[in-house]
Amino acid sequence: MKSQSSPPSPLSSLRSRVVAVAAAAAVLAGVAVTYTLQAAERAESADATSEFGLDRGKLYFRSTTEAAGRVARVPASGGGGGGTRTTGGPSCERFYAAAGTGLCLQRRSGIPPKSYAVVLDDRLREKRRIALTGIPNRARVSASGRMLSWTMFATGDSYAGSSFSTRTSILDTRTGYLIKNMEEIPLTLDGRRYHSPDVNYWGVTFAKDDNRFYATVSTKGKTYLVRGDMAKWSATTLRSNVECPSLSPDNTRIAFKKRVRKGTRDPWRLYVLDLRTMREHPLAERHSVDDQAAWLDDDTLAYALPGADGRKQDIWTTRADGSGRPTLRIRDGSSPAAVR
Amino acid sequence: MYLATTDAVAKASEQEQSGVRRGRVAGPVLALGAVSLVTDISSEMVTAVLPLYFVLQLGLSPLQFGFLDGLYNGVTALVRLAGGYAADRGGRHKLVAGGGYALSALSRLGLLLAGGATAGIGAALAADRIGKGVRTAPRDALISLSSPPDTLGRAFGVHRAMDTTGALLGPLAAFALLWATADAYDAVFVVSFCFGLLGVLMLVAFVPGHLSQVSPRPSRPAPERHRPAAPRPRALGLLRVPAFRRVLCAAALLGAATIGDAFLYLLLQRRLDFAISWFPLLPLGAAAVYLLLAVPAGRLADRVGRRVPFLAGHVALLGGYVLLLAPTDGWPLLIGVLLLLGIFYAATDGVLMALVAPVVAQERRASGMAVLQTGQALARLVAAAGFGAAWTLWGVGTALTCAVVALTVAVAGAAALLPQSHTSSGGPT
DSSP states (O other): OOOSSOSSOOHHHHHHHHHHHHHHHHHHHHHHHHHHHHHHHHSOOOOOSOSSOOOTTEEEEEESSTTTTBEEEEESSOOTTOTTOBOOOOBOSEEEEETTEEEEEEEEOSSSOEEEEEEEOTTOOEEEEEEEOSEEEEEEEOTTSOEEEEEEEESSOSSSTTOOEEEEEEEETTTOOEESOGGGSOEEETTEEEOOTTOEEEEEEEOTTSSEEEEEEEETTEEEEEEEETTTTEEEEEEESOEEEEEOTTSSEEEEEEEOSSSSSSOEEEEEEETTTTEEEEOSOOSOOOSOOEEEETTEEEEEEEOSTTOSEEEEEEETTSOSOOEEEESSEEEEEEEO | OOSOOOHHHHHHHHHHHTTOOTTOOOHHHHHHHHHHHHHHHHHHHHHHHHHHIIIIISOOOHHHHHHHHHHHHHHHHHHHHHHHHHHHTTTOHHHHHHHHHHHHHHHHHHHHHHTTOHHHHHHHHHHHHHHHHHHHHHHHHHHHHTSOGGGHHHHHHHHHHHHHHHHHHHHHHHHHHHHHHTSOHHHHHHHHHHHHHHHHHHHHHHSOSOGGGGSSSSOOOGGGGGSOSTTOOOGGGGGGOHHHHHHHHHHHHHHTTOOOHHHHHHHHHHHHOOOGGGTTHHHHHHHHHHHHHHHHHHHHHHHHOTHHHHHHHHHHHHHHHHHHHSSOOHHHHHHHHHHHHHHHHHHHHHHHHHHHGGGSOGGGHHHHHHHHHHHHHHHHHHHHHHHHHHHHHHOHHHHHHHHHHHHHHHHHHHHHHSOSOSSSSSOOO
């Protein structure tokens, strides 16, 4: 008999060590299996059917507390912490809706994990499902409900190992035409046609005519506001240091996040840009906002911030003219979308 | 035969004489391999899900994630050196390595307890990276100290194959768990912790603690001649050993011409334009080749000398670059690049440790390996940054051509630098 391990120990000692490690392994396996089973039980079945539809005068959002991960709604008017929330909408990582169309970005775990953009009708029933890869990030529906756009973060697709790049898609629900990755759109930067492998778009927002749109483009470490044209399929930069634009309902202003600090500590602040004068002003919110703000009406913007007291995210509102003070609108929520 | 006759070596050769078949590696190497396998399941589980966890569950921005992730990679270089030095002082390899394993295992609990607090997550990530940095050099030193010098290649081959097995299983386990629990990331952390703790227990139980009874006192025959006078086993003294210096320079030179896997995968994706959902499978393909070839490459290294496979591995990498430049397309390109990348890792990763072990005195083994690994890692960092810049400035074709030229020069330089042989003669110096 020879021992596998070399220390000067008799066989009995090796055997006792094997027994001890095997016993420990059994205990650890027990812990792992028990915890996993409990977690699996805890996970409620992600029900696709919604208990409500898209109605005017409601503010929809993704709930991060009760019925976590599912869409909920509150009346659009009336402030406060949202006592009258109705839960039980579709299960989405990111949600937006306008007129009779909802857009729900989902992720399903598995090997490999899959993501979907799900188009929903006015009863929030599934109309179309598009398989994607990456991590859901931005979602927008044009005011008419016709044009949809979403952005996914792609991991592993980057020039530096740990950074992300984005893939932005545009879907015309009337024709069914889908642009899976708008990266190839002819881009004019500072007046010249521009080519670079590192061009990334995100945060598309459509105008009332369902043709003109605005978005962020980033290249070589800078971000720009671009104006795009669906019919001509072209894009032109207007201004630098603009991210996640969001067009006001009257189409005269753009809310966006502006990088005000280098590095990762509180880098962004919300601004509003007047498209006629091209003048911008900061909003009253002093926290760094990493979200595509949503216009509740022509005077009010909503956006998600990391929650206090262990809450994941809260939805705040602030006035678009920069006056007043931000208000906590919905605790434990993200992806605000007002259906007007 | 070069190198001191250590207790461990004596024991290992006793084992061989007493009927252990040729081709087996020493018990401690198998034990360390098993520890690495289990630990890699643990760590790769977490690595695979962290981006998703941060962005989806916690709502951190990718920017913050990238920052957290990148922050500690620089730190690990220093920690690695400290780990190597601490292990050499008094021959506490097992203690230092075990501390590193334990710290990484505990960091999973940290992730669990941190909830959404960025500071807590940052601390947990730091603990994990520090643990990884601390343990690597002592572990490789233990492998080298418990193997006869003429079987080092095989020993490292076996270890790396087991290690890679864990790295392949980890992400599968993690995604299966997420799938089964509908994205319960806490379950991933708990299971990862269990694997990590099991790894620590296996290390404690099966890896002998006092291999370095070899170093302080007993027999000090020939090779100790590059050791300075006994009372100063300083880590910096290593750089005064010409053979070590040459290995270090060769590794750094080659590292500075190694552009990084992420770029190769990205280039493959661009050339072949396959669905992005296949992207995560590319590293698995290369790892599978690595896994299959690690042991044969190690054995070959023992037979023909370690510099040959080490250089040949880099030639394989060069072949991968050339293939990406050539008008190859479709499956041949994909399979060719992944195969060559796998060969590169199989022929260089463990082999480099086997190459350096004989030129570093035992009581400085862990420090020497730490210095070498750090030098290589820093050089690769420079290479990645340089390639990224070249790509942006001149386009991908020119950047790749530069890489081909740089690697060709580096291989030639390394061939001139690397000592001819360690296994035979009385020493490389």
